[in-house]
Amino acid sequence: xxxxxxxxxxxxxxxxxxxxxxxxxxxxxxxxxxxxxxxxxxxxxxxxxxxxxxxxxxxxxxxxxxxxxxxxxxxxxxxxxxxxxxxxxxxxxxxxxxxxxxxxxxxxxxxxxxxxxxxxxxxxxxxxxxxxxxxxxxxxxxxxxxxxxxxxxxxxxxxxxxxxxxxxxxxxxxxxxxxxxxxxxxxxxxxxxxxxxxxxxxxxxxxxxxxxxxxxxxxxxxxxxxxxxxxxxxxxxxxxxxxxxxxxxxxxxxxxxxxxxxxxxxxxxxxxxxxxxxxxxxxxxxxxxxxxxxxxxxxxxxxxxxxxxxxxxxxxxxxxxxxxxxxxxxxxxxxxxxxxxxxxxxxxxxxxxxxxxxxxxxxxxxxxxxxxxxxxxxxxxxxxxxxxxxxxxxxxxxxxxx
Numbered sequence: 001x002x003x004x005x006x007x008x009x010x011x012x013x014x015x016x017x018x019x020x021x022x023x024x025x026x027x028x029x030x031x032x033x034x035x036x037x038x039x040x041x042x043x044x045x046x047x048x049x050x051x052x053x054x055x056x057x058x059x060x061x062x063x064x065x066x067x068x069x070x071x072x073x074x075x076x077x078x079x080x081x082x083x084x085x086x087x088x089x090x091x092x093x094x095x096x097x098x099x100x101x102x103x104x105x106x107x108x109x110x111x112x113x114x115x116x117x118x119x120x121x122x123x124x125x126x127x128x129x130x131x132x133x134x135x136x137x138x139x140x141x142x143x144x145x146x147x148x149x150x151x152x153x154x155x156x157x158x159x160x161x162x163x164x165x166x167x168x169x170x171x172x173x174x175x176x177x178x179x180x181x182x183x184x185x186x187x188x189x190x191x192x193x194x195x196x197x198x199x200x201x202x203x204x205x206x207x208x209x210x211x212x213x214x215x216x217x218x219x220x221x222x223x224x225x226x227x228x229x230x231x232x233x234x235x236x237x238x239x240x241x242x243x244x245x246x247x248x249x250x251x252x253x254x255x256x257x258x259x260x261x262x263x264x265x266x267x268x269x270x271x272x273x274x275x276x277x278x279x280x281x282x283x284x285x286x287x288x289x290x291x292x293x294x295x296x297x298x299x300x301x302x303x304x305x306x307x308x309x310x311x312x313x314x315x316x317x318x319x320x321x322x323x324x325x326x327x328x329x330x331x332x333x334x335x336x337x338x339x340x341x342x343x344x345x346x347x348x349x350x351x352x353x354x355x356x357x358x359x360x361x362x363x364x365x366x367x368x369x370x371x372x373x374x375x376x377x378x379x380x381x382x383x384x385x386x387x388x389x390x391x392x393x394x395x396x397x398x399x400x401x402x
Contacts (some may be wrong), residue, residue, distance in 0.1 A: 021112055022105040023086070025063040028124055028133045032058040038087055038096040049087050051096055059097060064107070065090065067116040070099055083199070086116045100124045100133075120190065132183045132191055144176035145215050148222055155229045165229050170315050173222055177322025184325045192329045197336055209333055216326045223319055230312075231302075243312060244298035249320050251291025258287035292317065 027033050037052035049071040059065065069087040086099040099121050104114045123129045131137060148169050155165035183191040193199060195208035218225075227242045262283040266276040295316060300309030371379045372386035375393045380386040 021067045021114060021116065022107050023065050023067045023088070023102040023116065024105045025059045025061055025065065025101060026103045026125060027061050027101050028130070029135075032060045033097055033101040035059055035088070035095045035097045038085075038094050040094065049085070049096065051085055056095055059101075064105060065097075065102070067102065068094060070116045070118075071096075083196075084118060084121065120187075123186070128182075128186045132187050133193065135194060137179055137183060138194060141176045141179050142211070142215055144172045145218055145222070148172045148176075148225075149218060152222075152225045152229060162229060162232075169222075169226050169229060173219075173226075173322075174315060174318055176219070177318050180322050180325045181318075184329075189329065189332050192333050195333050197333075202337070205333070205337060209330075209337065212333070213330055216330045219326055220323050223316070243302065243316065244295040245316055245320065247291035247294035247298075248313070248316055249291070251288050252317070252320055252324075254291075255284055255288040259284045 025033065034055050035057050037054045037056055039050045039052050041048040041050070047069070049069060065088040067086050068089050071085055071087065072083065084099040085096040086102055087094055087096050089095075099117060102117065102121070103125055104117060124133055151161070151165040151169050151172075155162040155169075187193075195205050195212055197205035199205075200208065223243055223245060231242070259280060262280045263276075266279055292313070296309060296313040299312045299316070300306050303309045303312060370381075372381070372383055373379060374386050374389040376389075378389065380389060
């Protein structure tokens with residue numbers, strides 16, 4: 001009997017160890033992380049979780065929790081970049097917290113599998129992830145483009161500064177752009193966490209998006225502002241006489257659609273193996289190379305030097321990649337914000353439309369009210385009530401004809 005009880009206890013311990021894993025708190029930003037209540041919904045045999053509104057307590061670096069499950073908080077409409085929450089257990093009660101602030105503990109028994117964290121959560125705690133989950137690289141990027149702005153202004157007023165700005169401006173743009181590309185390659189759209197409404201709310205996000213939009217606008221325009229600096233007084237502002245960007249931009253934007261189209265055509269024709277690989281590679285390089293070659297050719301003619309024309313074209317390619325990343329990031333965060341604005345606007349519009357006009361009024365004993373007439377000339381207090389009455393009238397009339 002004792003052996004049976006011991007075996008049962010061991011089995012129960014194994015089930016507990018398999019269902020709840022240990023996680024150490026390792027905050028990405030600051031030294032504490034908020035823990036919220038969690039709403040648990042059971043449907044058939046599945047359990048669904050959602051984040052509650054109540055902030056219950058804080059966890060600190062070094063704390064250990066038990067992980068039960070994971071869910072994504074997508075908000076009213078999922079616009080991508082959903083935030084992952086870990087369902088944790090403390091004193092027999094379940095809560096939730098951002099999963100990006102947890103790491104799988106070494107205290108877990110051998111063989112216990114991590115069922116809470118994703119590759120994105122794990123990546124956040126690598127050296128690169130820690131760098132781009134801090135605000136420092138984004139401040140550096142902003143300062144670099146502000147430096148470009150100042151140099152552009154001063155270069156038009158001083159020949160000495162202009163000689164420095166000719167090299168310093170592209171250097172600053174290149175460093176800022178490479179940081180942007182690096183951040184995006186590590187975190188994807190999560191690299192724009194610092195202006196995410198899910199983390200900082202509507203107004204907190206809006207206050208971050210405004211300077212972000214200004215920096216992106218200047219980044220896109222920076223090469224045009226740079227033209228008078230590198231070309232000097234001889235440049236008259238004519239697009240045809242400036243740095244060649246458009247052909248390279250078109251090729252870079254077209255290259256990936258061409259790549260996908262080539263793969264689909266090969267699939268349709270039943271081509272495979274090295275023939276498929278070769279055709280896809282050739283079509284991709286041609287789509288990319290034509291525009292880049294045209295830009296290179298024009299830049300060599302502009303600079304009257306193969307060396308400077310090549311360097312200018314390489315700078316242009318990096319500049320274009322940076323602009324694509326920055327503009328895409330701005331579109332993503334603005335779209336998330338606009339969705340929320342539209343939802344609130346629709347709700348307010350519906351309430352105003354359906355709400356009766358106030359019947360009270362000022363000025364003596366005179367009472368004013370707006371009256372809405374339906375098709376039967378009956379009066380209603382709101383446009384919504386009138387429209388509903390008209391729908392019933394239309395149904396009644398249709399019934400007579402039938």
